[in-house]
Amino acid sequence: MAIKRNEYLKGCGYEEEIMEAISAVASDLGDVNSLEVIPMKGAMTNEVFQIIWQTKKGDDVRKALLRLYGDGVQIFFNREEEIRAFECISKHGQGPRLLALFTSGRVEEFIHARTLSAVDLRDPEISALIASKMREFHRLNMPGPKKVQLWQRMRNWLSESKTICFPKDITNFGLDNLDEEINMLEKLLSEGYLQDIGFCHNDLQYGNIMMDEETRSITLIDYEYASYNPLAYDLANHFCEMVADYHSHTPHILDYTKYPELEERQRFIRIYLSSEGKKPSNAKVDQLVNAAEKYTLANHLFWGLWGLISSYVSKIEFEYKEYAKQRFEQYWIRKHTLLNSPNMMKL
Known part of the structure; x- marks a missing residue:
C-alpha cells in the first residue's frame, strides 16, 4: 500500500x-x-x-x-x-x-455531507433544519446521571485555570472573582423551567453541523463537550456561535453585531418547540427565548475559561487568549442588562 x-x-x-x-x-x-x-x-x-x-x-x-x-x-x-x-x-x-x-x-x-459555514447559520431554511435536529438530539436517552453538568464543569475549569495561569493572567481575567459569579448564576438559573434539561451538544458551532445537500438532512458531530444540561443553555450556545467565523483570516475575532436579533431567535425557538407537531404559544416561545438570553452569560464564562486554559495547553494555531478576553468582556458588558431588564425579572 x-x-x-x-x-x-x-x-x-x-x-x-x-x-x-x-x-x-x-x-x-x-x-x-x-x-x-x-x-x-x-x-x-x-x-x-x-x-x-x-x-x-x-x-x-x-x-x-x-x-x-x-x-x-x-x-x-x-x-x-x-x-x-x-x-x-x-x-x-x-x-x-x-x-x-x-x-x-x-x-x-466519513459523513458524505457538507460542513456548514458561518453564513449558513443565518439562512432561514437551514436554521429551521438545525432547530428541529437540536430538539431531536435533546431527546436522546443517554447513559449516566441525567443531571446538569454545566456548573461543576465550570468550577473545575476555574480551579484548573488558577493552577496553570501566570499571576498576571489571573489578575487580568479576574479569576479570583469568578467563583462568586458562577455561584450567582447557578442560583439564579436553577429555578423551574429554566432548569429543563436534556442531552445537550454544548458546542453547536457551524463546523459541528453537517448537511446532506440532496436529502437536506442535518447531522451533528463532535461530542467532546456533550452532556446533560439545561436546554436553554444549548440554545444560548448556538446563538452565541453565530458571531464567529473560524475560517476567516482572524478566526479568533468575534463580531457581536452578528448576534441574532430577537425576531430571529424567536423564529428558531418556535421551530424548535414545534418540531414534535405541537404548536407552542407565544408565551412559551418568549419564555424560552428569555431563558436562553440569560444562559448566554454562563456560555461566555464557560468558553472564556476554555480559551484561557487552551492558551496554555494547546499547540493548535489559534489566538485562544484573545478569544477568551472577548468572551469575558461580553459577560461583563451584558450581565447588568440581562439580569435587570423587565423581561428577565419576569423569569
Missing part, C-alpha cells in the same frame, strides 16, 4: 500506531491501492484529517476521518465518557460510526 503525505503525522509520537489503525480500516472497507492523509481546517480542540484511498481497480474512492486528540484536552472532559457517548449517539442513528481507536485518537466514518 502506498501512503502519501503522511508527513502530517510525523512527530506526534504515535505515527506507527496511527498508520496501523488507518491501514486496517482502509483494508476492511476496500481493496486499497494508495492512501492519502489530508489535514482539515477549523478544528480547535483536536487535529482532524481526511483519509482518502483508492481501490486497486481504480474505479472507487473511499474516505474516513482521522481525529488526533489535542494536547491537554483531558482537562476539559473525560475521554472515556466522550467515547461512550459517541458510540451511543451512533447507535441512535445520530452520527458517524466509530471505526478504530488508538492511544492518541480514533478513526470515524
Whole structure:
C-alpha cells in the first residue's frame, strides 16, 4: 500500500500506531491501492484529517476521518465518557460510526455531507433544519446521571485555570472573582423551567453541523463537550456561535453585531418547540427565548475559561487568549442588562 503525505503525522509520537489503525480500516472497507492523509481546517480542540484511498481497480474512492486528540484536552472532559457517548449517539442513528481507536485518537466514518459555514447559520431554511435536529438530539436517552453538568464543569475549569495561569493572567481575567459569579448564576438559573434539561451538544458551532445537500438532512458531530444540561443553555450556545467565523483570516475575532436579533431567535425557538407537531404559544416561545438570553452569560464564562486554559495547553494555531478576553468582556458588558431588564425579572 502506498501512503502519501503522511508527513502530517510525523512527530506526534504515535505515527506507527496511527498508520496501523488507518491501514486496517482502509483494508476492511476496500481493496486499497494508495492512501492519502489530508489535514482539515477549523478544528480547535483536536487535529482532524481526511483519509482518502483508492481501490486497486481504480474505479472507487473511499474516505474516513482521522481525529488526533489535542494536547491537554483531558482537562476539559473525560475521554472515556466522550467515547461512550459517541458510540451511543451512533447507535441512535445520530452520527458517524466509530471505526478504530488508538492511544492518541480514533478513526470515524466519513459523513458524505457538507460542513456548514458561518453564513449558513443565518439562512432561514437551514436554521429551521438545525432547530428541529437540536430538539431531536435533546431527546436522546443517554447513559449516566441525567443531571446538569454545566456548573461543576465550570468550577473545575476555574480551579484548573488558577493552577496553570501566570499571576498576571489571573489578575487580568479576574479569576479570583469568578467563583462568586458562577455561584450567582447557578442560583439564579436553577429555578423551574429554566432548569429543563436534556442531552445537550454544548458546542453547536457551524463546523459541528453537517448537511446532506440532496436529502437536506442535518447531522451533528463532535461530542467532546456533550452532556446533560439545561436546554436553554444549548440554545444560548448556538446563538452565541453565530458571531464567529473560524475560517476567516482572524478566526479568533468575534463580531457581536452578528448576534441574532430577537425576531430571529424567536423564529428558531418556535421551530424548535414545534418540531414534535405541537404548536407552542407565544408565551412559551418568549419564555424560552428569555431563558436562553440569560444562559448566554454562563456560555461566555464557560468558553472564556476554555480559551484561557487552551492558551496554555494547546499547540493548535489559534489566538485562544484573545478569544477568551472577548468572551469575558461580553459577560461583563451584558450581565447588568440581562439580569435587570423587565423581561428577565419576569423569569
